[in-house]
Amino acid sequence: MGKLGCRHNERGTYSMGIVNHKKTNLHGMTVHTIETKKYKTTSFILQVKEPINEKNVTKRALLAYVLQSGTKDFPSSKELRSALDDLYGATLNADLSKKGENQVISIRMEVANEKFLSNSEPVLDKAFHLLSQVLLAPPLEGDVFKEGIVKKEKRSLKQQIESIYDDKMRYANKRLLEEMYDTEPYRLNVYGNGDEVDSISSKELFDYYQEVIRNDKIDLYVIGDISTDEMVEKVSKHFRFSKDRKEDETKAVNARDEKRISEVKEIFEEQDVQQGKLHMGYRTYTTYADDDYFALQVFNGIFGGFSHSKLFMNVREKESLAYYAASRFESHKGAVFVMSGIETANYEKAVKIIKEQHEEMKKGNITDSEFEQTKAMINNQVLETIDHPIGLSEVLYHNVVAGTDRSIEEWMEGIKRVTKDDVVAVAKKVTLDTIFFLKGAGTNGNENV
Amino acid sequence: MGMKTFDQLDETLHYEELPNGLKVYVLEKKGFNKTYATFTTHYGSVDNHFKPLGKDENVKVPDGIAHFLEHKLFEKEHGDVFQDFSKQGASANAFTTFNRTAYLFSTTGDVKKNLTTLIDFVQEPYFTEKTVEKEKGIIGQEIRMYDDNPDWRVYFGLIENMYHHHPVKIDIAGTEKSIAKITKDDLYECYETFYHPSNMILFIVGPIDAKEILNFVKDNQSQKSFKEKEHIERFFDEEPQTVAKSKKVIEMTVQTPKCYMGYKEATPNRQGKELMKHELSVNLLLEMMFGKSSPNYETLYEEGLIDQTFSFDYTEENGFGFSMLGGDTRSPDGFVERISGMVEAFKQQSIDEGSFNRARKKKIGAFLRSLNSPEFIANQFTRYAFNEMDLFDVIPVFESLTVPDVEEVLQNHFKKEAMTVCQVQKKKS
Structure with missing residues (x-):
């Protein structure tokens, strides 16, 4: 965690300009406080991280579902939800995401700021307590998770995994990752494997849970009209970890992408859909912590990140082949993904145009306006993202995942300094790895009465 | 210029109805980076049967035309307005619902410049046969994307079940067949009828000075001339209370x-x-x-x-x-x-x-x-x-x-x- 380390009760402040972000280490958890008056709510975001791995991936997904389904004091979903409603409709949800080769459980809670309520009820302290209970005092039956809850949440998780197939864009994306990273942990789906869900016992899940709260890296963000001192006091009061909690630092992922591509993998699958889904995966060999990360941001912006980008202009506006044609990138794995919905018959044409746009960038065919617009848009994007409490916490959490200590100002300065040559250099590193195409057979959606 | 304060919410809203009928609202949001503006007409997919401005005969227009118009308004003689926004550090977008069409941008940069672009592009239509034809392929793919989306299909299927006649049952984007019939003249006719300032609302929210922004909009509008405002006549068939299909x-x-x-x-x-x-x-x-x-x-x-x-x-x-x-x-x-x-x-x-x-x-x-x-x-x-x-x-x-x-x-x-x-x-x- 950079120069602020993991020692207890040490506090550091950075990025005082745009956001007032303070960090405090308490009981082996990092508490990030952001004091701001711009919201009508206070947000809490807990991030619990471990490297994604075959052994635990499904268990961890199930754990996220189970944790949001009750606590010791409110041992059913209904009771927990009633308690939240009484806190002026506080929201609570647990969610999973993959950040590079990490599987992160995010538990988010948002409560109304009591000053906007007619009868000023003290909701903040209660909210703090409830959140700590969700993480640290789950509903037990004997020494394990309540069986009834585990059973219900298994069903919900399986349905969640199955539903990926129903959303063809998500399905094609999942298939691309499975093919492209067939020997790397990044291939794993963040919700785990559907056929492993049933075999997880409450005992096994509970043992894993104990490992998680003992060893995982845990960060808590509190954002709102708060005072850091008060929050730190509340954390000390409510978040009581066991004494043997010690973050397992051997777990930090530092997976440099070294894989060289000799031949592009091309995978076709056919389904009864109206529109073909074209997904292409590129390796960039650059991640968040690297110096050329900013150039990669600009590369992606010019390539397909915006509505002035080469993909949108050529695939959609010039050729009318698609409604969407865009690229996005994953900061910690260092990958660029292109996606477009096209007529099945236009596959060759679309792939050719997309490849040409990449070639153009390698040759330095980037206009001044493409270059300047992209930088302006990236700047705009990051400022807009941090207007939202969750967006802000995500931007700050990048540093935790990457082991860096970059302020938002430094980040924006980094984008500003990128030159066209830097972008061309990145474009030359970016290499197409896999193309996945979900072909349409075209009779989807027959109606009958 | 009017002002309403909402003490409990700690918000103050400034507003004014301009001489041409446009209603403008400005909300100051201190501490935010972003300014967000929407320019919305009270016109959407259900408004498919109406009396065009200044004419005597009612018309029925092809399904999906309000949404088609939304796409085409971005295209100008000099090119695509999306590009103008992004040159000015703003991201623009638009959406069409059953009874509204909204054009919007967000920016952390120059608000006035982008506001001018927003107002002017919506108030200066430029439709040609060629650009109308080009859009049909793009919207065709948009329709297909929705056709493959089971959540959309089940949602829309339910609305179709409810209504016998009301055009809310028609998909907002229309069908590939219905949009094939759309011409530039259809677009102008809808535009002239429904994009009169008196049928529209401009809303701006962000870390801005409300009075300054209101005056700025007033200036912009006072330099343009519009036809006299007229009541818009829309027609809907009588809808039974029962559902069309159970x-x-x-x-x-x-x-x-x-x-x-x-x-x-x-x-x-x-x-x-x-x-x-x-x-x-x-x-x-x-x-x-x-x-x-x-x-x-x-x-x-x-x-x-x-x-x-x-x-x-x-x-x-x-x-x-x-x-x-x-x-x-x-x-x-x-x-x-x-x-x-x-x-x-x-x-x-x-x-x-x-x-x-x-x-x-x-x-x-x-x-x-x-x-x-x-x-x-x-x-x-x-x-x-x-x-x-x-x-x-x-x-x-x-x-x-x-x-x-x-x-x-x-x-x-x-x-x-x-x-x-x-x-x-x-x-x-």
Whole structure:
């Protein structure tokens, strides 16, 4: 965690300009406080991280579902939800995401700021307590998770995994990752494997849970009209970890992408859909912590990140082949993904145009306006993202995942300094790895009465 | 220039109706980086039968034309307005609903420059045969994308079931066939009729000086001339209170079936406070019956009839209104049987004051949370204003609701004969 380390009760402040972000280490958890008056709510975001791995991936997904389904004091979903409603409709949800080769459980809670309520009820302290209970005092039956809850949440998780197939864009994306990273942990789906869900016992899940709260890296963000001192006091009061909690630092992922591509993998699958889904995966060999990360941001912006980008202009506006044609990138794995919905018959044409746009960038065919617009848009994007409490916490959490200590100002300065040559250099590193195409057979959606 | 303060919410709204009829609202949001502006016309997919401005004959226009117009307004003689925004560090977008078309941008940079671009591009149409033809391929792919989306199909299928004649049952984007007929002259005719400033609202929210922005807009508008404002005549066929179809099944390549149920509102002709009260009452009742803290939710979840995709909502606009409940389910028929049984059972019991208060607290909290979002404020304020409501009345109206209000809605809205079902089932191979 950079120069602020993991020692207890040490506090550091950075990025005082745009956001007032303070960090405090308490009981082996990092508490990030952001004091701001711009919201009508206070947000809490807990991030619990471990490297994604075959052994635990499904268990961890199930754990996220189970944790949001009750606590010791409110041992059913209904009771927990009633308690939240009484806190002026506080929201609570647990969610999973993959950040590079990490599987992160995010538990988010948002409560109304009591000053906007007619009868000023003290909701903040209660909210703090409830959140700590969700993480640290789950509903037990004997020494394990309540069986009834585990059973219900298994069903919900399986349905969640199955539903990926129903959303063809998500399905094609999942298939691309499975093919492209067939020997790397990044291939794993963040919700785990559907056929492993049933075999997880409450005992096994509970043992894993104990490992998680003992060893995982845990960060808590509190954002709102708060005072850091008060929050730190509340954390000390409510978040009581066991004494043997010690973050397992051997777990930090530092997976440099070294894989060289000799031949592009091309995978076709056919389904009864109206529109073909074209997904292409590129390796960039650059991640968040690297110096050329900013150039990669600009590369992606010019390539397909915006509505002035080469993909949108050529695939959609010039050729009318698609409604969407865009690229996005994953900061910690260092990958660029292109996606477009096209007529099945236009596959060759679309792939050719997309490849040409990449070639153009390698040759330095980037206009001044493409270059300047992209930088302006990236700047705009990051400022807009941090207007939202969750967006802000995500931007700050990048540093935790990457082991860096970059302020938002430094980040924006980094984008500003990128030159066209830097972008061309990145474009030359970016290499197409896999193309996945979900072909349409075209009779989807027959109606009958 | 008017000003309204909402002390409890710590918000001040500035507004003015300009001589050409345009209504402008400005909300200062200190501490935010972003300014967000929407320029919205009270015109959407349902407005397909009307009397064009300055003409005597009514016309019926092709399905999907409001949405088509939305796409085409971005194209100008000099190129694409999207590019102008992005050169100015703003991201632009637009969307079309049943009765609104909104153009918007957000920026952390030069607000005035982008505001000028927004107002001017919406007020200066440029349609040609060639650009209209080009768009047909793009929108065709947009339609296909939605055709493959089971959530959209089940949602829209439900609305189709409810209505015999009302054009709310027509897909907002139309079909590939209907958009093939659209010409540039059709677009101009719709534009002239519905994009008059008196039919539009401009809403700007962000870290700005409200008076300065209002004056800036006034200046812009005073330099342009518009036709005299006229009342717009729209025509709708008489809609029966019954549903057109009580059940529909759509087969798609999915693994988990989907089921939506809906109740059609019998008298969707409220406006103003009456509409707000009704809308909030139905939503509060839905929360009490099926919210996550309700016994019904627990039962449905335990029986595996719902999962986390389950949601519900009530919406009403002038001429149509419906509640819907649904999501992914293992047993679409079991879902319908259980939910309709629960609604009937609810009618038999008296409403519990405790759960009423809890649901209301939850709704008020959710509303406060929404006010963190400039997008929500601008879009919802506009929607409310077109229905003669004021977004900032939501909390007082919630606070004024009583158990009898909710009981009335329970008996009158959730009628068996007003119910319909749409399911997406796994395609048999």
